[in-house]
Amino acid sequence: MELSLQHICKSFGKKEVLKNISFTVKAGQAMGYLGRNGAGKTTTLRILSDIFRADSGRVLLGGAPINHNQIRMGYLPEERGLYPKSKVGEQMMYIGRLRGMDARSARKSATALLEELEASEYWARKLETLSKGNQQKIQLAIAVLHDPDIVILDEPFSGLDPVNAAMLKRLIVKQVEKGKIVLFSSHQMPYVEEFCEHICIINQGEIVLDGKIREIKKTYPRDKVAVWPEGDAQDFLRALEAESVWPNIAASASVQNDGIVITMNREQDKKPLLQMLAAMTLGVDRVQVVEPTLEDIFVEKAGSAV
């Protein structure tokens, strides 16, 4: 099962917000949908959730046009909101019933989710009495309350402390493991990198990058290597520079965070570098090819002025 957007266009008045957007998300995977503020992420997610209609293009599920009446979709809006004066349990039951659950299964699911999020004691409390982070946990629980086939989360980590963020991560990973289609937008790259195999970057209404993170990173030059010596990094760097083959291998090197980052003349120089390190008398703890971070990639792809 896969969810595909094909050639989606959307304008508000004269402003063209989405320009021929296409991407595919597979079941059992989480896709990170990234972009700067105003890039068109929320509009895309709203079209997926059937809040807006696209001006043109199609949304397919399993190759057929999506029928929102026949699938279960869980949506966490960017603009969080529930009834502040109502009790948490009542609201969860209400939304569950609206999504077609009977009272018993809505209660069972809500209770289990609150327990998982360590929020059971909030069942009978009014929402307005909870902290912002706890309100957000309730929102997320509501998004997956009815065991949706597709989970769409708009900025799920914003405003969460590390403990709550970890709890939220577990819940998302669980959805992925259950074979759901999970799509979320976020500005927090470490979270995306942690459990997304697939990312899609939108910039000014256009998809500028789409693919598996692993493969995207492999498209970047792999000419940088980080070496963590057993001893002092400065001493080790001096020892490296004293080696006779060093000028043939390295274009530059510098000490960064107790390690040495070496920029090689060519990618193929990795093997001679490893041979040189193995022949040295000074010990090495770890050697790793330095890949671009997701943040580097994001800044490169979405860095142009909006």
Place this chain on the structure above:
Amino acid sequence: MRQILTVLRFEFMTFARSGAFIGITIFMVLLALIGPAVPRAIRFIGDLNIASERRIAVVDHTGRFNAETISGHVSLAVGMFGDLDAARAAVVEGDYHYALSLREDHFTLYVTAMGIGVMNMEGSITSMLRNHHRFEAYAALGIDADTQYAISGFFPSSEIMNLSPAGDVVEDTAGGFLTNMIFSYVLSFVLYFGLLAGGSYIVTTVVREKSTKTMELLITSCKAGHLMNGKVLGVSAAILVQLAMMVGAAAFSMTLFGGVEGEGFLGMFNLSFDPYIMSMLVVFFFLGFLIYAYIYAAMSSTVSRMEDANSFQTLPMMLVMGGFFMAIFGMTNPGAAWISVVSHIPFFAPFVMFMRICLGTAAVWEVVLSIAMQISMIMIVAWLGGRIYRMGTLMYGNKPRIRDLLSAFR
């Protein structure tokens, strides 16, 4: 349908549990219990006053009146005094309520507090002096007492006959008309405040759902049309329950305390429970409420701040006020042609047709036609409102222009 029922139940419970709803319900039920008992209470208090015997101290400078004659005219216990100062002192000390100084062509009434009753007393004494003067004149002309009474005591009886459109006599006394007018007044107020309060609640809940961003979650869980219908029906059901409780309380109170026996102004009241009028109240209130509730819901969905919502409430509020005042002013001539016309306009029918029903000037076919027109209007405003609501729920920011609203119908 299931979604509509879910929203209906949620909105009903939320509204019915709110402090404002409970407070207003208690107040209205108490009012419905107390209101019909008021004429009887006034009579009871009046009887207490009679029991405590109100008294007048009279100083007769003419020498022509005695206590019995005066008492027959003013319905008070009379004490004859020889000295005006003593009579006035008796009033100041509270032994007497009035002191009266009688002269040939003039009298002075002394009281410690002014009021309508004092003016009535002045009229009674004037009448007494005029009668006395007239009888003395008759006697001077040699007319005997029996003939005098035959001339002066003539007073025709009267009644007002109110014909229904079918030609039947609806009410045969002015008291019946008065009672119906009171019904119409009071129930018009109930309708007026009920519509405005319920409409205002709907506006508040819709705008709050938008301002707290709950709307986006709701419309991904439920169709916008279902959401609006459930909300309108839920609030309407709560208002209907409130009205039913009030009608029940009024029926109970009318059964126990409604009628006032005896003659006089209070005796004209006959606040007996009329099932037809009360059932029409419920029908017209419910239909009227639905029309306005859909208008309120649709309009409030297009704004996301209460201050913007206030300006949108003006149109339905003007319609409600228009209906209310037409009903109030129409009571002076409920058979007028213009009243008949506006009573069929669905926006005004809850007030004007209901007033005509209370006063007995609406034929059955007119009532049925009016109900049918209101039901048709409900379907129209629900359809139009649904289109606006679907578009409006996701409109944030500035107030929409007319052009934006019209785009909902394309």
